[in-house]
Amino acid sequence: MREKFQPALRNFEGGAFGKGRGLEHHLLFYRWHHNQSLMTSPRFQTIHSGSKIKRRVSVRIMPPFPLWVFLILPCGTFGLENGLLRTPPMGWVPWERFRCNTNCAHDPDNCISEGLIKAMADRLVEDGWKELGYEYVNLDDCWAAKKRDPQGKLQPDPERFPSGIKSLADYVHSKGLKFGIYSDLGNATCAGYPGTTLETIETDAQTFASWGVDMLKLDGCFSDSATKAVGYPKMSAALNKTGRPIAFSCSWPAYEGGLPPKVNYTLLGKICNLWRNYIDIEDSWDSLFRIIEWYGNNQDTLQPAAGPGRWNDPDMLILGDFGLSLEQSKVQVAIWAILAAPFFMSCNLRNISDEAKGLLQNPQLLNISQDPRGIQGSRIYKSPHFEVWRRPLVLGQFALAVMNTGTDGAPRPYVTALALLGISGCGSGYKIHDVLEKRFLGTFGSGKLLNHEVAPTGVALLFVEPLC
Template sequence: MHLVVVGIFLALSTLCSSLDNGLVRTPPMGWMTWERYRCNINCKIDPENCIGELLIKNIADKMVDSGWRDLGYVYISIDDCWSLKKRDSNGRLQPDPDRFPSGIKALADYIHARGLKIGIYADMGNFTCGGYPGTTLDTIKIDADTFASWEVDMLKFDGCYSNSTEKALGYPKMSAALNATGRPILYSCSWPAYEGGLPPKVNYTLLGEICNMWRNYDDIQDSWASVLDIIEWFADNQDALQPAAGPGRWNDPDMLIVGNFGLSYDQSKSQLAIWAMMAAPLIMSNDLRTISEDAKELLQNRLMIAINQDPLGKQGKRIAKSGSLEVWVRELVDEQYAVAVLNKGTDGLPKRFTTSLALLNITKSTFGYKLFDVFDKEFLRTVKPETAFDMSINPSGVVMLFVRPATGRRHHHL
């Protein structure tokens, strides 16, 4: 079976060439229903929180009115459970008319009128993960054409209820079908998450040619344990994953849960810091209507966003571990860097950590570097590469630094 799948990979990689839609040269930012709202379809009892056009419109309005759109959070994506349990008489997917009475095209118009982009969900398989109609190999073209006719801007293509061979055929085929519509549609592939996330079963060269982003690992849950598990998996496997990412093609460690129920303030900083270090999509799944000011301020931190959106598009790496501490470094444009020191410990006492830029292999500027604390929003000091400096990192917290040469051009985001 493995040889068959490899053969399919090779055949399709020559057949399908490249997605080449010009999209997401920096990681996409936005909002998605799944983690926070799951498959809540009970609109009679819970009309404001069910998967339907009222929720989507309310969130879209908040994204504009509360400043999210202007910071780059522009995709608003409907996950599973939006459709009826059967296709229409022409074989097309159709939204549930009770929950989406205006239809998806009208909802797309509403979202586009607010300067936002709309995303939708489908599944490469007989059924979606929630049990709704899937996209089989023979319905890929009609589904791509349907989404394009609705003026959808993003497709998350999941992988429940299909086997490895069907996925190896279907994911590239959907890429070609989306390209053929002539509409630029961000293509988010869940394929690697269903194949263990790692080579040789996952061909990241091919993925970079056919997908804009891809889920590598398990679904995120609303807990620090889940966030930490994802961080550790990406760090432990970074040598295979990090080279695959770049402008137009991103590893996706899953949604931001900041503003929900499971993370403390420090843990919220930690998720944001490491997602920014990993050049990950910043796709929130929370309730923007009731989000706390603290969570909103973290998610709208301009320097964190600028680091995440750095146009070099180079994913950062964990370069050292010391007890419960991890040190991450990301190279940015103009010889700038981001540094994050994560404290995985929960033993109550903040950890002291002393380092120098030379130890982090940041040495090019003979004039030294300016250090900025990303979350405290303050300039700290100018240091030479060999100068030691220390910091204190709270339990399950992070210290994130932006490092800029003391002379030369300013970062274009600042």
């Protein structure tokens, strides 16, 4: 999904949370088994009496998918069954930083070409990215020639990819990395290059497999809803049929508003490894924040859909480019880790700042991102100044992201206790680490107050480890 398509925004959640104070306090009544609320002391109830707390019940609504779609698919080939992406994929894509720059005569270092892809593959290996799990090097739009070859197959632009895609994939593989490619379900890609039609799906799948492709992103410009309903399952089956393990990234839900009844996440989990479901990210805080809010506002639908081998994709990582401050860059990596989102960087790895590199290579952050349980986290609290996001991890651990959504220019202290965030039960207490600042904050009982100062449009990412 590129500039051609911008789905309508939905209103953010409302609700009165009381007027702001010098210190931000809150009380979250968390639903336990048999609808029992978390008990808190009268002291906490008094402190938080000005807040309006909402109890949330997750409801997963999955409308039946049209029968005719199932009838046209070959028996026994529906669904991925590829065993791939048991944790969210990590790697690099060119789009946000390099867009559709095809002017290699005047800008050879930054145009979409085999030289750029090789340079980024080199950087992934030589600068320590690969060993941390960043393993995919993916092409986006604008790699293809303007016409298919005489046999009706997609082909790369001969001037920008003179060695061919197979040779480029071989180079990436020689580095111990994986290679991804882009196409579009339609007569043309979003940038106007040859697309994949219903008639060419099997040919294109076989072509990608013969080139050694490890991931396919299939966009959805220039096709209607009926074509998408046939084409995405058909491509999933065609990829399976090649015999090559090719992860499948679908843009289908983004073109249908991202939500039921038009989007069937049960079906998506059977045919796609990951999927875009909202607007394209742009290099700005406003864009990033809109995506975060959409995920929070619609998490009751989105969270159950995600898990090992099937991931919601809020779009690429834009830190390391030009539009985010350091604090805002921290927000993106923290929330993406909480969401179990793919970690696809889109920056120039040849001159990425030390600060951005330090965030993206933070080992504890990546451990949260790649937690093997694969549970997508959720927003558990929202006020005019703060949001709290929580993700359950292995071994009874948790990740917490405390985000200051204010823009008033001054850091704001946030006071809470683990019990108020639904974390309790370990009588020996919990170790808490500030992940992005790389600081150990101490050992806390579930009722001990935790006071943390967070910068405007910034975040504190906390790792909570039980001692029992």
